[in-house]
Amino acid sequence: MQQDLAELTISGIDHLFGQLTSRVYAALAYTGRRTIQEICKRTGLNSRQVGTTLTVLTQQRLVVYHTEELNTSPVSLRTYFEADGDTAYQVVFRYQKLERVIHQRHGPTYASVLARVALMGFVTLSDLEKAFDFTISIPNGDSDKAKTHVNGSLAVQEPEESTQLEGALQAPTPRPAKQHTPKSARELKTILFDLARLGYISKRTKYSSMPHYVFITEATERVLNSYPGGPKGKDGKAEYAGNLDVEKRERRDEADVFAQKSVSTWTPATSNALKRKNRENEESSGEEEIPVPKKSKLSNELTNGSTKISKGRKRKNQEAEENSGEESVPVPKKSKLSNGLSNGSHGEVTSSLNGDSEELVFQVNLDKCNVIIRNQQLVKLAHRYLGETTSKVYGLLLRMLEPLTARCFDPLDSREQLRSDDEPLFEAGKHPTLRQILDQIPTSLDLATGVTPSGTTNGVNGHASKSKVVHSGSDLDTEPEDSATIKARELGLRRSLLEKHLRILEHDPRKFAFCVDSKWGVHFKRLTRDLVQYEILNTVTAQQGLLAGRVLRILQSNFSIDEKGIATQAILKPKDLREVTNNLLEAGIIETQEIPRDTNRTTNRLLWLYAYSAEKARKRIVTDCYRAMIRLMRRTEVERGKYSATIDKADRGDGVVLTSKDKRLLEEWGQKETLLWGQILRVDDVVSCLRDFAPEDDPFIGNRARPGTNPEKDEAKEEEVEEEGAVVDNLEEEELQDAGTV
Known part of the structure; x- marks a missing residue:
């Protein structure tokens, strides 16, 4: 793991989960894969502490593990643990952004369910029901300890004090507010299905906690078993490569089974019931800000939560549903699933949640989170060049294409496929039409803004002006139009205005959208390459100045060029240019090339060229961003130390009264923490664009033409x-x- 990434993730884990958790994670991040005994020697902790901490790290998806069989006379097993730096980074810094998007799109209730799934790492439906107090668990022999409400229903027993060390188990987000949680288990199941159908959460498989190289090795061994003597000949090797690719994709795509089955054809992003619930949530909640992650102790349900429901509890739940007057959902018998789900789409996903939901394990889909962040940055890019209204239309188009986009790029593709400029095949049956886009446009959006209505002129050069025509009294004696005619005319006007906005997106030099057979789509690979190059230019311009950005654009189009050529194209003196190029060389953005003019290779017979590689520039800027985020995290710790006494006093929870001075200090700390975390998340936007949107070794960033063409x-x-x-x-x-x- 890269050292800067390791330091950053360790600092973030220490902030969210405590010192003990970051201590064990640091041992794995700096030394690679280790067993529990080796971690104990490295950290100086006992096996019980290390085992408990590894449980939390595994459940929070910060650590992956693999068990191997040893070649001993009695067969023994040995488990190796390994830090997952990329996933840990996304867990620390991306959950907030995804939760904010869910809050804006679907309301605070959906955001609270997603926050609970993110808090617990990976959960089952029964775990969520217990987390939201929808099920009651009474240990045997402890029924006298259970409390009773006024209405006679039993309350959840208060958890006992934890015996773990301080800081060992802590959560990234506090428990969601009671008014923004689901009201019943049925509503929770509906929300969980909607989140899975839209791709925000996915099914957890045994490959989710496995290192990538182990996953590739096992897939290769499974395919090789069908070739006893190994693949032979050119055709046999081609068949083997194809079978291996299919095997890896089938195992990997088990987690996306809900999104795959529910998006066989394009449907609106939400059902009518979901839209109605969203409107109710927006009216009741208004606009709220997602709080900055605070330190808080994690409940015992992370390690001690059971996924089983006793028969008595199931019977009580059924009786409660019958008494409430609601129609009970029939529970089908368990059936053998294909790839985790039987063939079908919407209905079979629902039946799977109803029947086998106790066995399904859910987790936040980080690949979909990257897709959402990329779409947001594409909308910002469209807003910069095309205006607000057109960018909103573009954002809606991207949101309708989200169910069709599982990830920004497929890491299982071959090197040639990742580096190629070929776009994925256009699936005309799944992309939305103009009418489908129009149905999703809110009526409050004024489509006339940003486009010129047809038939209007400016009144110069002999053209007719927009002056009003005065009609005589006889011309006004016409029959009034009915409501259906007025509605049809307004719908036709909005349709024509929407088509103009889409045509603006299509004919823009950046090609934000395209249309084939009345179906609208987006060339994501081409746009992503442009987006990454824009981010590099913006970062270099902000750090080095406008001249540095001008030099970088010249090198982007010319690949390699000498100082005289750059000075001619940039309209600069060689003396002024040399200062800019030296700064870029020192920053690692560009590099020099030495080309000898003869075989002697003497210094005075060398041709010095400047070259720009987007691949190296991306890696250097991402490393600088890691270091900037580390400094901001350390500054946050220093600022927190100044207010530690007041913060500890407010977190005591024993009824202590805060003075006006304490409240003022807490307000100051809240403002500083929000400012610092806001800056950290802004730097994360740069990291996500340069690291997660396109392959690291893509040589055609900025859609550069190949050399010699x-x-x-x-x-x-x-x-x-x-x-x-x-x-x-x-x-x-x-x-x-x-x-x-x-």
């Missing part, structure tokens, strides 16, 4: 070849006609 000349040459071919065909036809006449 000129797209315009190639197109002109193709047209000349076509014209010559047409002339040859005509000559051949004339010769054949002459021969037939003779």
